[in-house]
Amino acid sequence: MRISRTVLPALTAAGAAVLLLAPLTAAAAAASLTATFAQTSVWGSGYGAEFAVTNRGDAAASGWVVEFDLPAGSAVSSSWDSTRTSTGQHHRFANASWNGAVAAGGTVRFGFNVSGTGVPVNCTVNGLPCAGGPAPSSPPSTPPSSPPSSPPSSPPPSGSIVDVSTAAQLEAALAGARPGQTIRLAPGVYDGSFIGTTPGTAAAPITVTGPRTAVLTNPASAGSGPSCPVPTPGWDPGYGFWLAGAPYWRLSGFTVANAKKGVVVDDSPHVTLDGLYVHHIGDEGVHFRRSSSDGVIRGSTIEYTGTAQPAYGEGVYLGSANSNWACHGNTGGVDRSDRVQVLDNHIGPYVAAEHIDVKEGTVDGVIRGNTFDGRGIAGQNSADSWVDVKGTGYLIQGNTGTFAAPGTFANGYETHNPVAGSGCGNVWRDNRSDLGGAGRYAINVTSTSKCAGNLNVVYSSNSVTNATGGLTNISVTSG
Structure with a gap:
């Protein structure tokens, strides 16, 4: 464990906090909640934010709704650490099962991403103004209105909660997980080596959660290790952050920055990455590797990767190249990081390699609802597209991609066939592509002869603007 290191400041794009405070009416043995909004990261078409729900009363609150x-x-x-329902422009966030209790003087947080630049108005917490108001006569035993009938999208953690505020505490909590x-991060910079090796279970996952202002850094390797990590x-x-042989973990809300690699998931199926901010990374931002199947990354922001090695600066990397299967192919000699879902993320700008690199040997993943900002693609190691699909049976749907200088850009989406049967049977629907006058095709399928009987399909619901070639180089299927 390293004791100290000069730490680069976290390069978050934090917006101004809107702090809503007002004198509260005193009440004996009662909870009194306020909710404070703050932007935690900002990009051209939206932002990330969080609410801090604070109990300024003198009794615990057992539930909250903002x-x-x-x-x-x-x-x-997208959102995390809450249960959300939305009706038109109105949004309701109820506590999850593990963070409803707010001790007197305590604070819990939940986060969300916004498409657009508007900020919350007409805010209430448990039906009272977020700035504070008269405390209720008794703390609510449940949120004041019924939760949605659908369950949270991932199993809530259970068991004890470990609060940490230093790198040493976090390393110790991970070792004893x-x-x-649930390991809960306080705001601050955590500089160290953070690894989880304890398996969770489907019924009892292990969670590490924190606000965007909790920043994990690890800019330099130390010591010597095996050639296969x-x-x-x-x-x-x-x-x-490294998960190794650790299925059923959930990483939520915090930032990973100034590291050689961002988040590496090895031999760890059923891992969920939710609402992370990954930036200023030497190589790839997030890597599902060594048959880390059935994973999810959603609602996250990844930018400024490949700062040390642009050729290896992928935003999200699924599987391993066949040249690395001897090291990372732990299932039949193939890295079967199958069925990984990449959902509703904002990737770019200055992701130096592909925004998503789908490697051969992986199958049946989903890439949906993402936003790709192609500024800064380096073009090294043939990295000149948002998404390179060498896997098989992927659904690529509802994504929005743009490109503008600087950078090297050939096509929006590409397929390749490095091994027999790879790069086939993939489907594109409802994707919108702006190639900035630089890219040739929105979707470039490099071979049909290598996919006989399992062709790639491009549907007419895809659209493209500012292309030098057009939508695709293959026949378009209606639909």
Whole structure:
């Protein structure tokens, strides 16, 4: 464990916080909640934000609901650490099962991403103004209105909660993690080697959660390790967060920055990455590797990758190249990081390689609802598109991609066939592509002869503007 290191400041694009405070009416043994809004990251078409729900009363609160409106043209695109329902411009966030209790003087947080630039108005917490108001006569035993009938999108953690505020505490908590436990990060910079190796379970996942202002850094490797990376005493590979042999983990809300690699998931199926901010990374931002199947990355922002090695600066990397299967192919000699879902993320600008690189040997993933900003693609190692699909049976749907200088850009989406049967049977629907006058095709399928009987399909619901060639180089299927 390293004790100290000069840490680069976290390069978050934090917006101004809107702090709503007002004198509160005193009440004996009662909870009194306020909710404070803050932008935590900003991009051209939206932002990330969080609410801090604080109990300024003298008794614990056992449930909370924050509601607000967004102006027309802005909408919540994803959220975490809450249960959300939206009706038009009105959004309601109820506590999850593990963060409803707010001790007197305590604070809990939930986060969300917004498409658009409008900020919340008409905010209430448990039906009272977010700035504070008269405390209720008794703390609510449940949120004041019924939760939605649908369950949260991922199993909530259970068991004890471990609060940490230093790198040493986080390293110790990860080493002692057990199924059902939640490790909660306080705001601050955590500089160290952070690795999880304890398996969770479907019924009791292990959660690490924190606000965007909790920043994990690890800019340099230390010691020596094996050529095929596995946890080794005395060796730090320089990863921002590493899961190794640790299925059923959930990483939520926090930032990983100034690391050699961002988040690496090895031999760890059923891992969910939710609402992370990954930026200023030497190589790839997020890597599902060594048959880390059935994973999810959603609602996250990834930018400024490949700062040390542009040729290896992918935003999200699924699987391994066949040349690395001897190292990472732990299932039949193939890296079967199958069925990974990449959902509603904002990737770019200055992702130096592909925004998503889908490697051969992987199958049946989903790439949906993402926004790709192609500024800064380096063009090294044939990285000149938002998405390169060498896997098989992927659904690529509802994504929006743009390109503008600087950068090297050939096509929006590409397929390749490095091994027999790879790069086939993929489907594109409802994607919108602006190639900035530089790219040739929105979707370039490099071969049909290598996919006989399992062709790639491009539907007419896709659209393209500012292309030098057109929508695609193959026949378009109606639909």
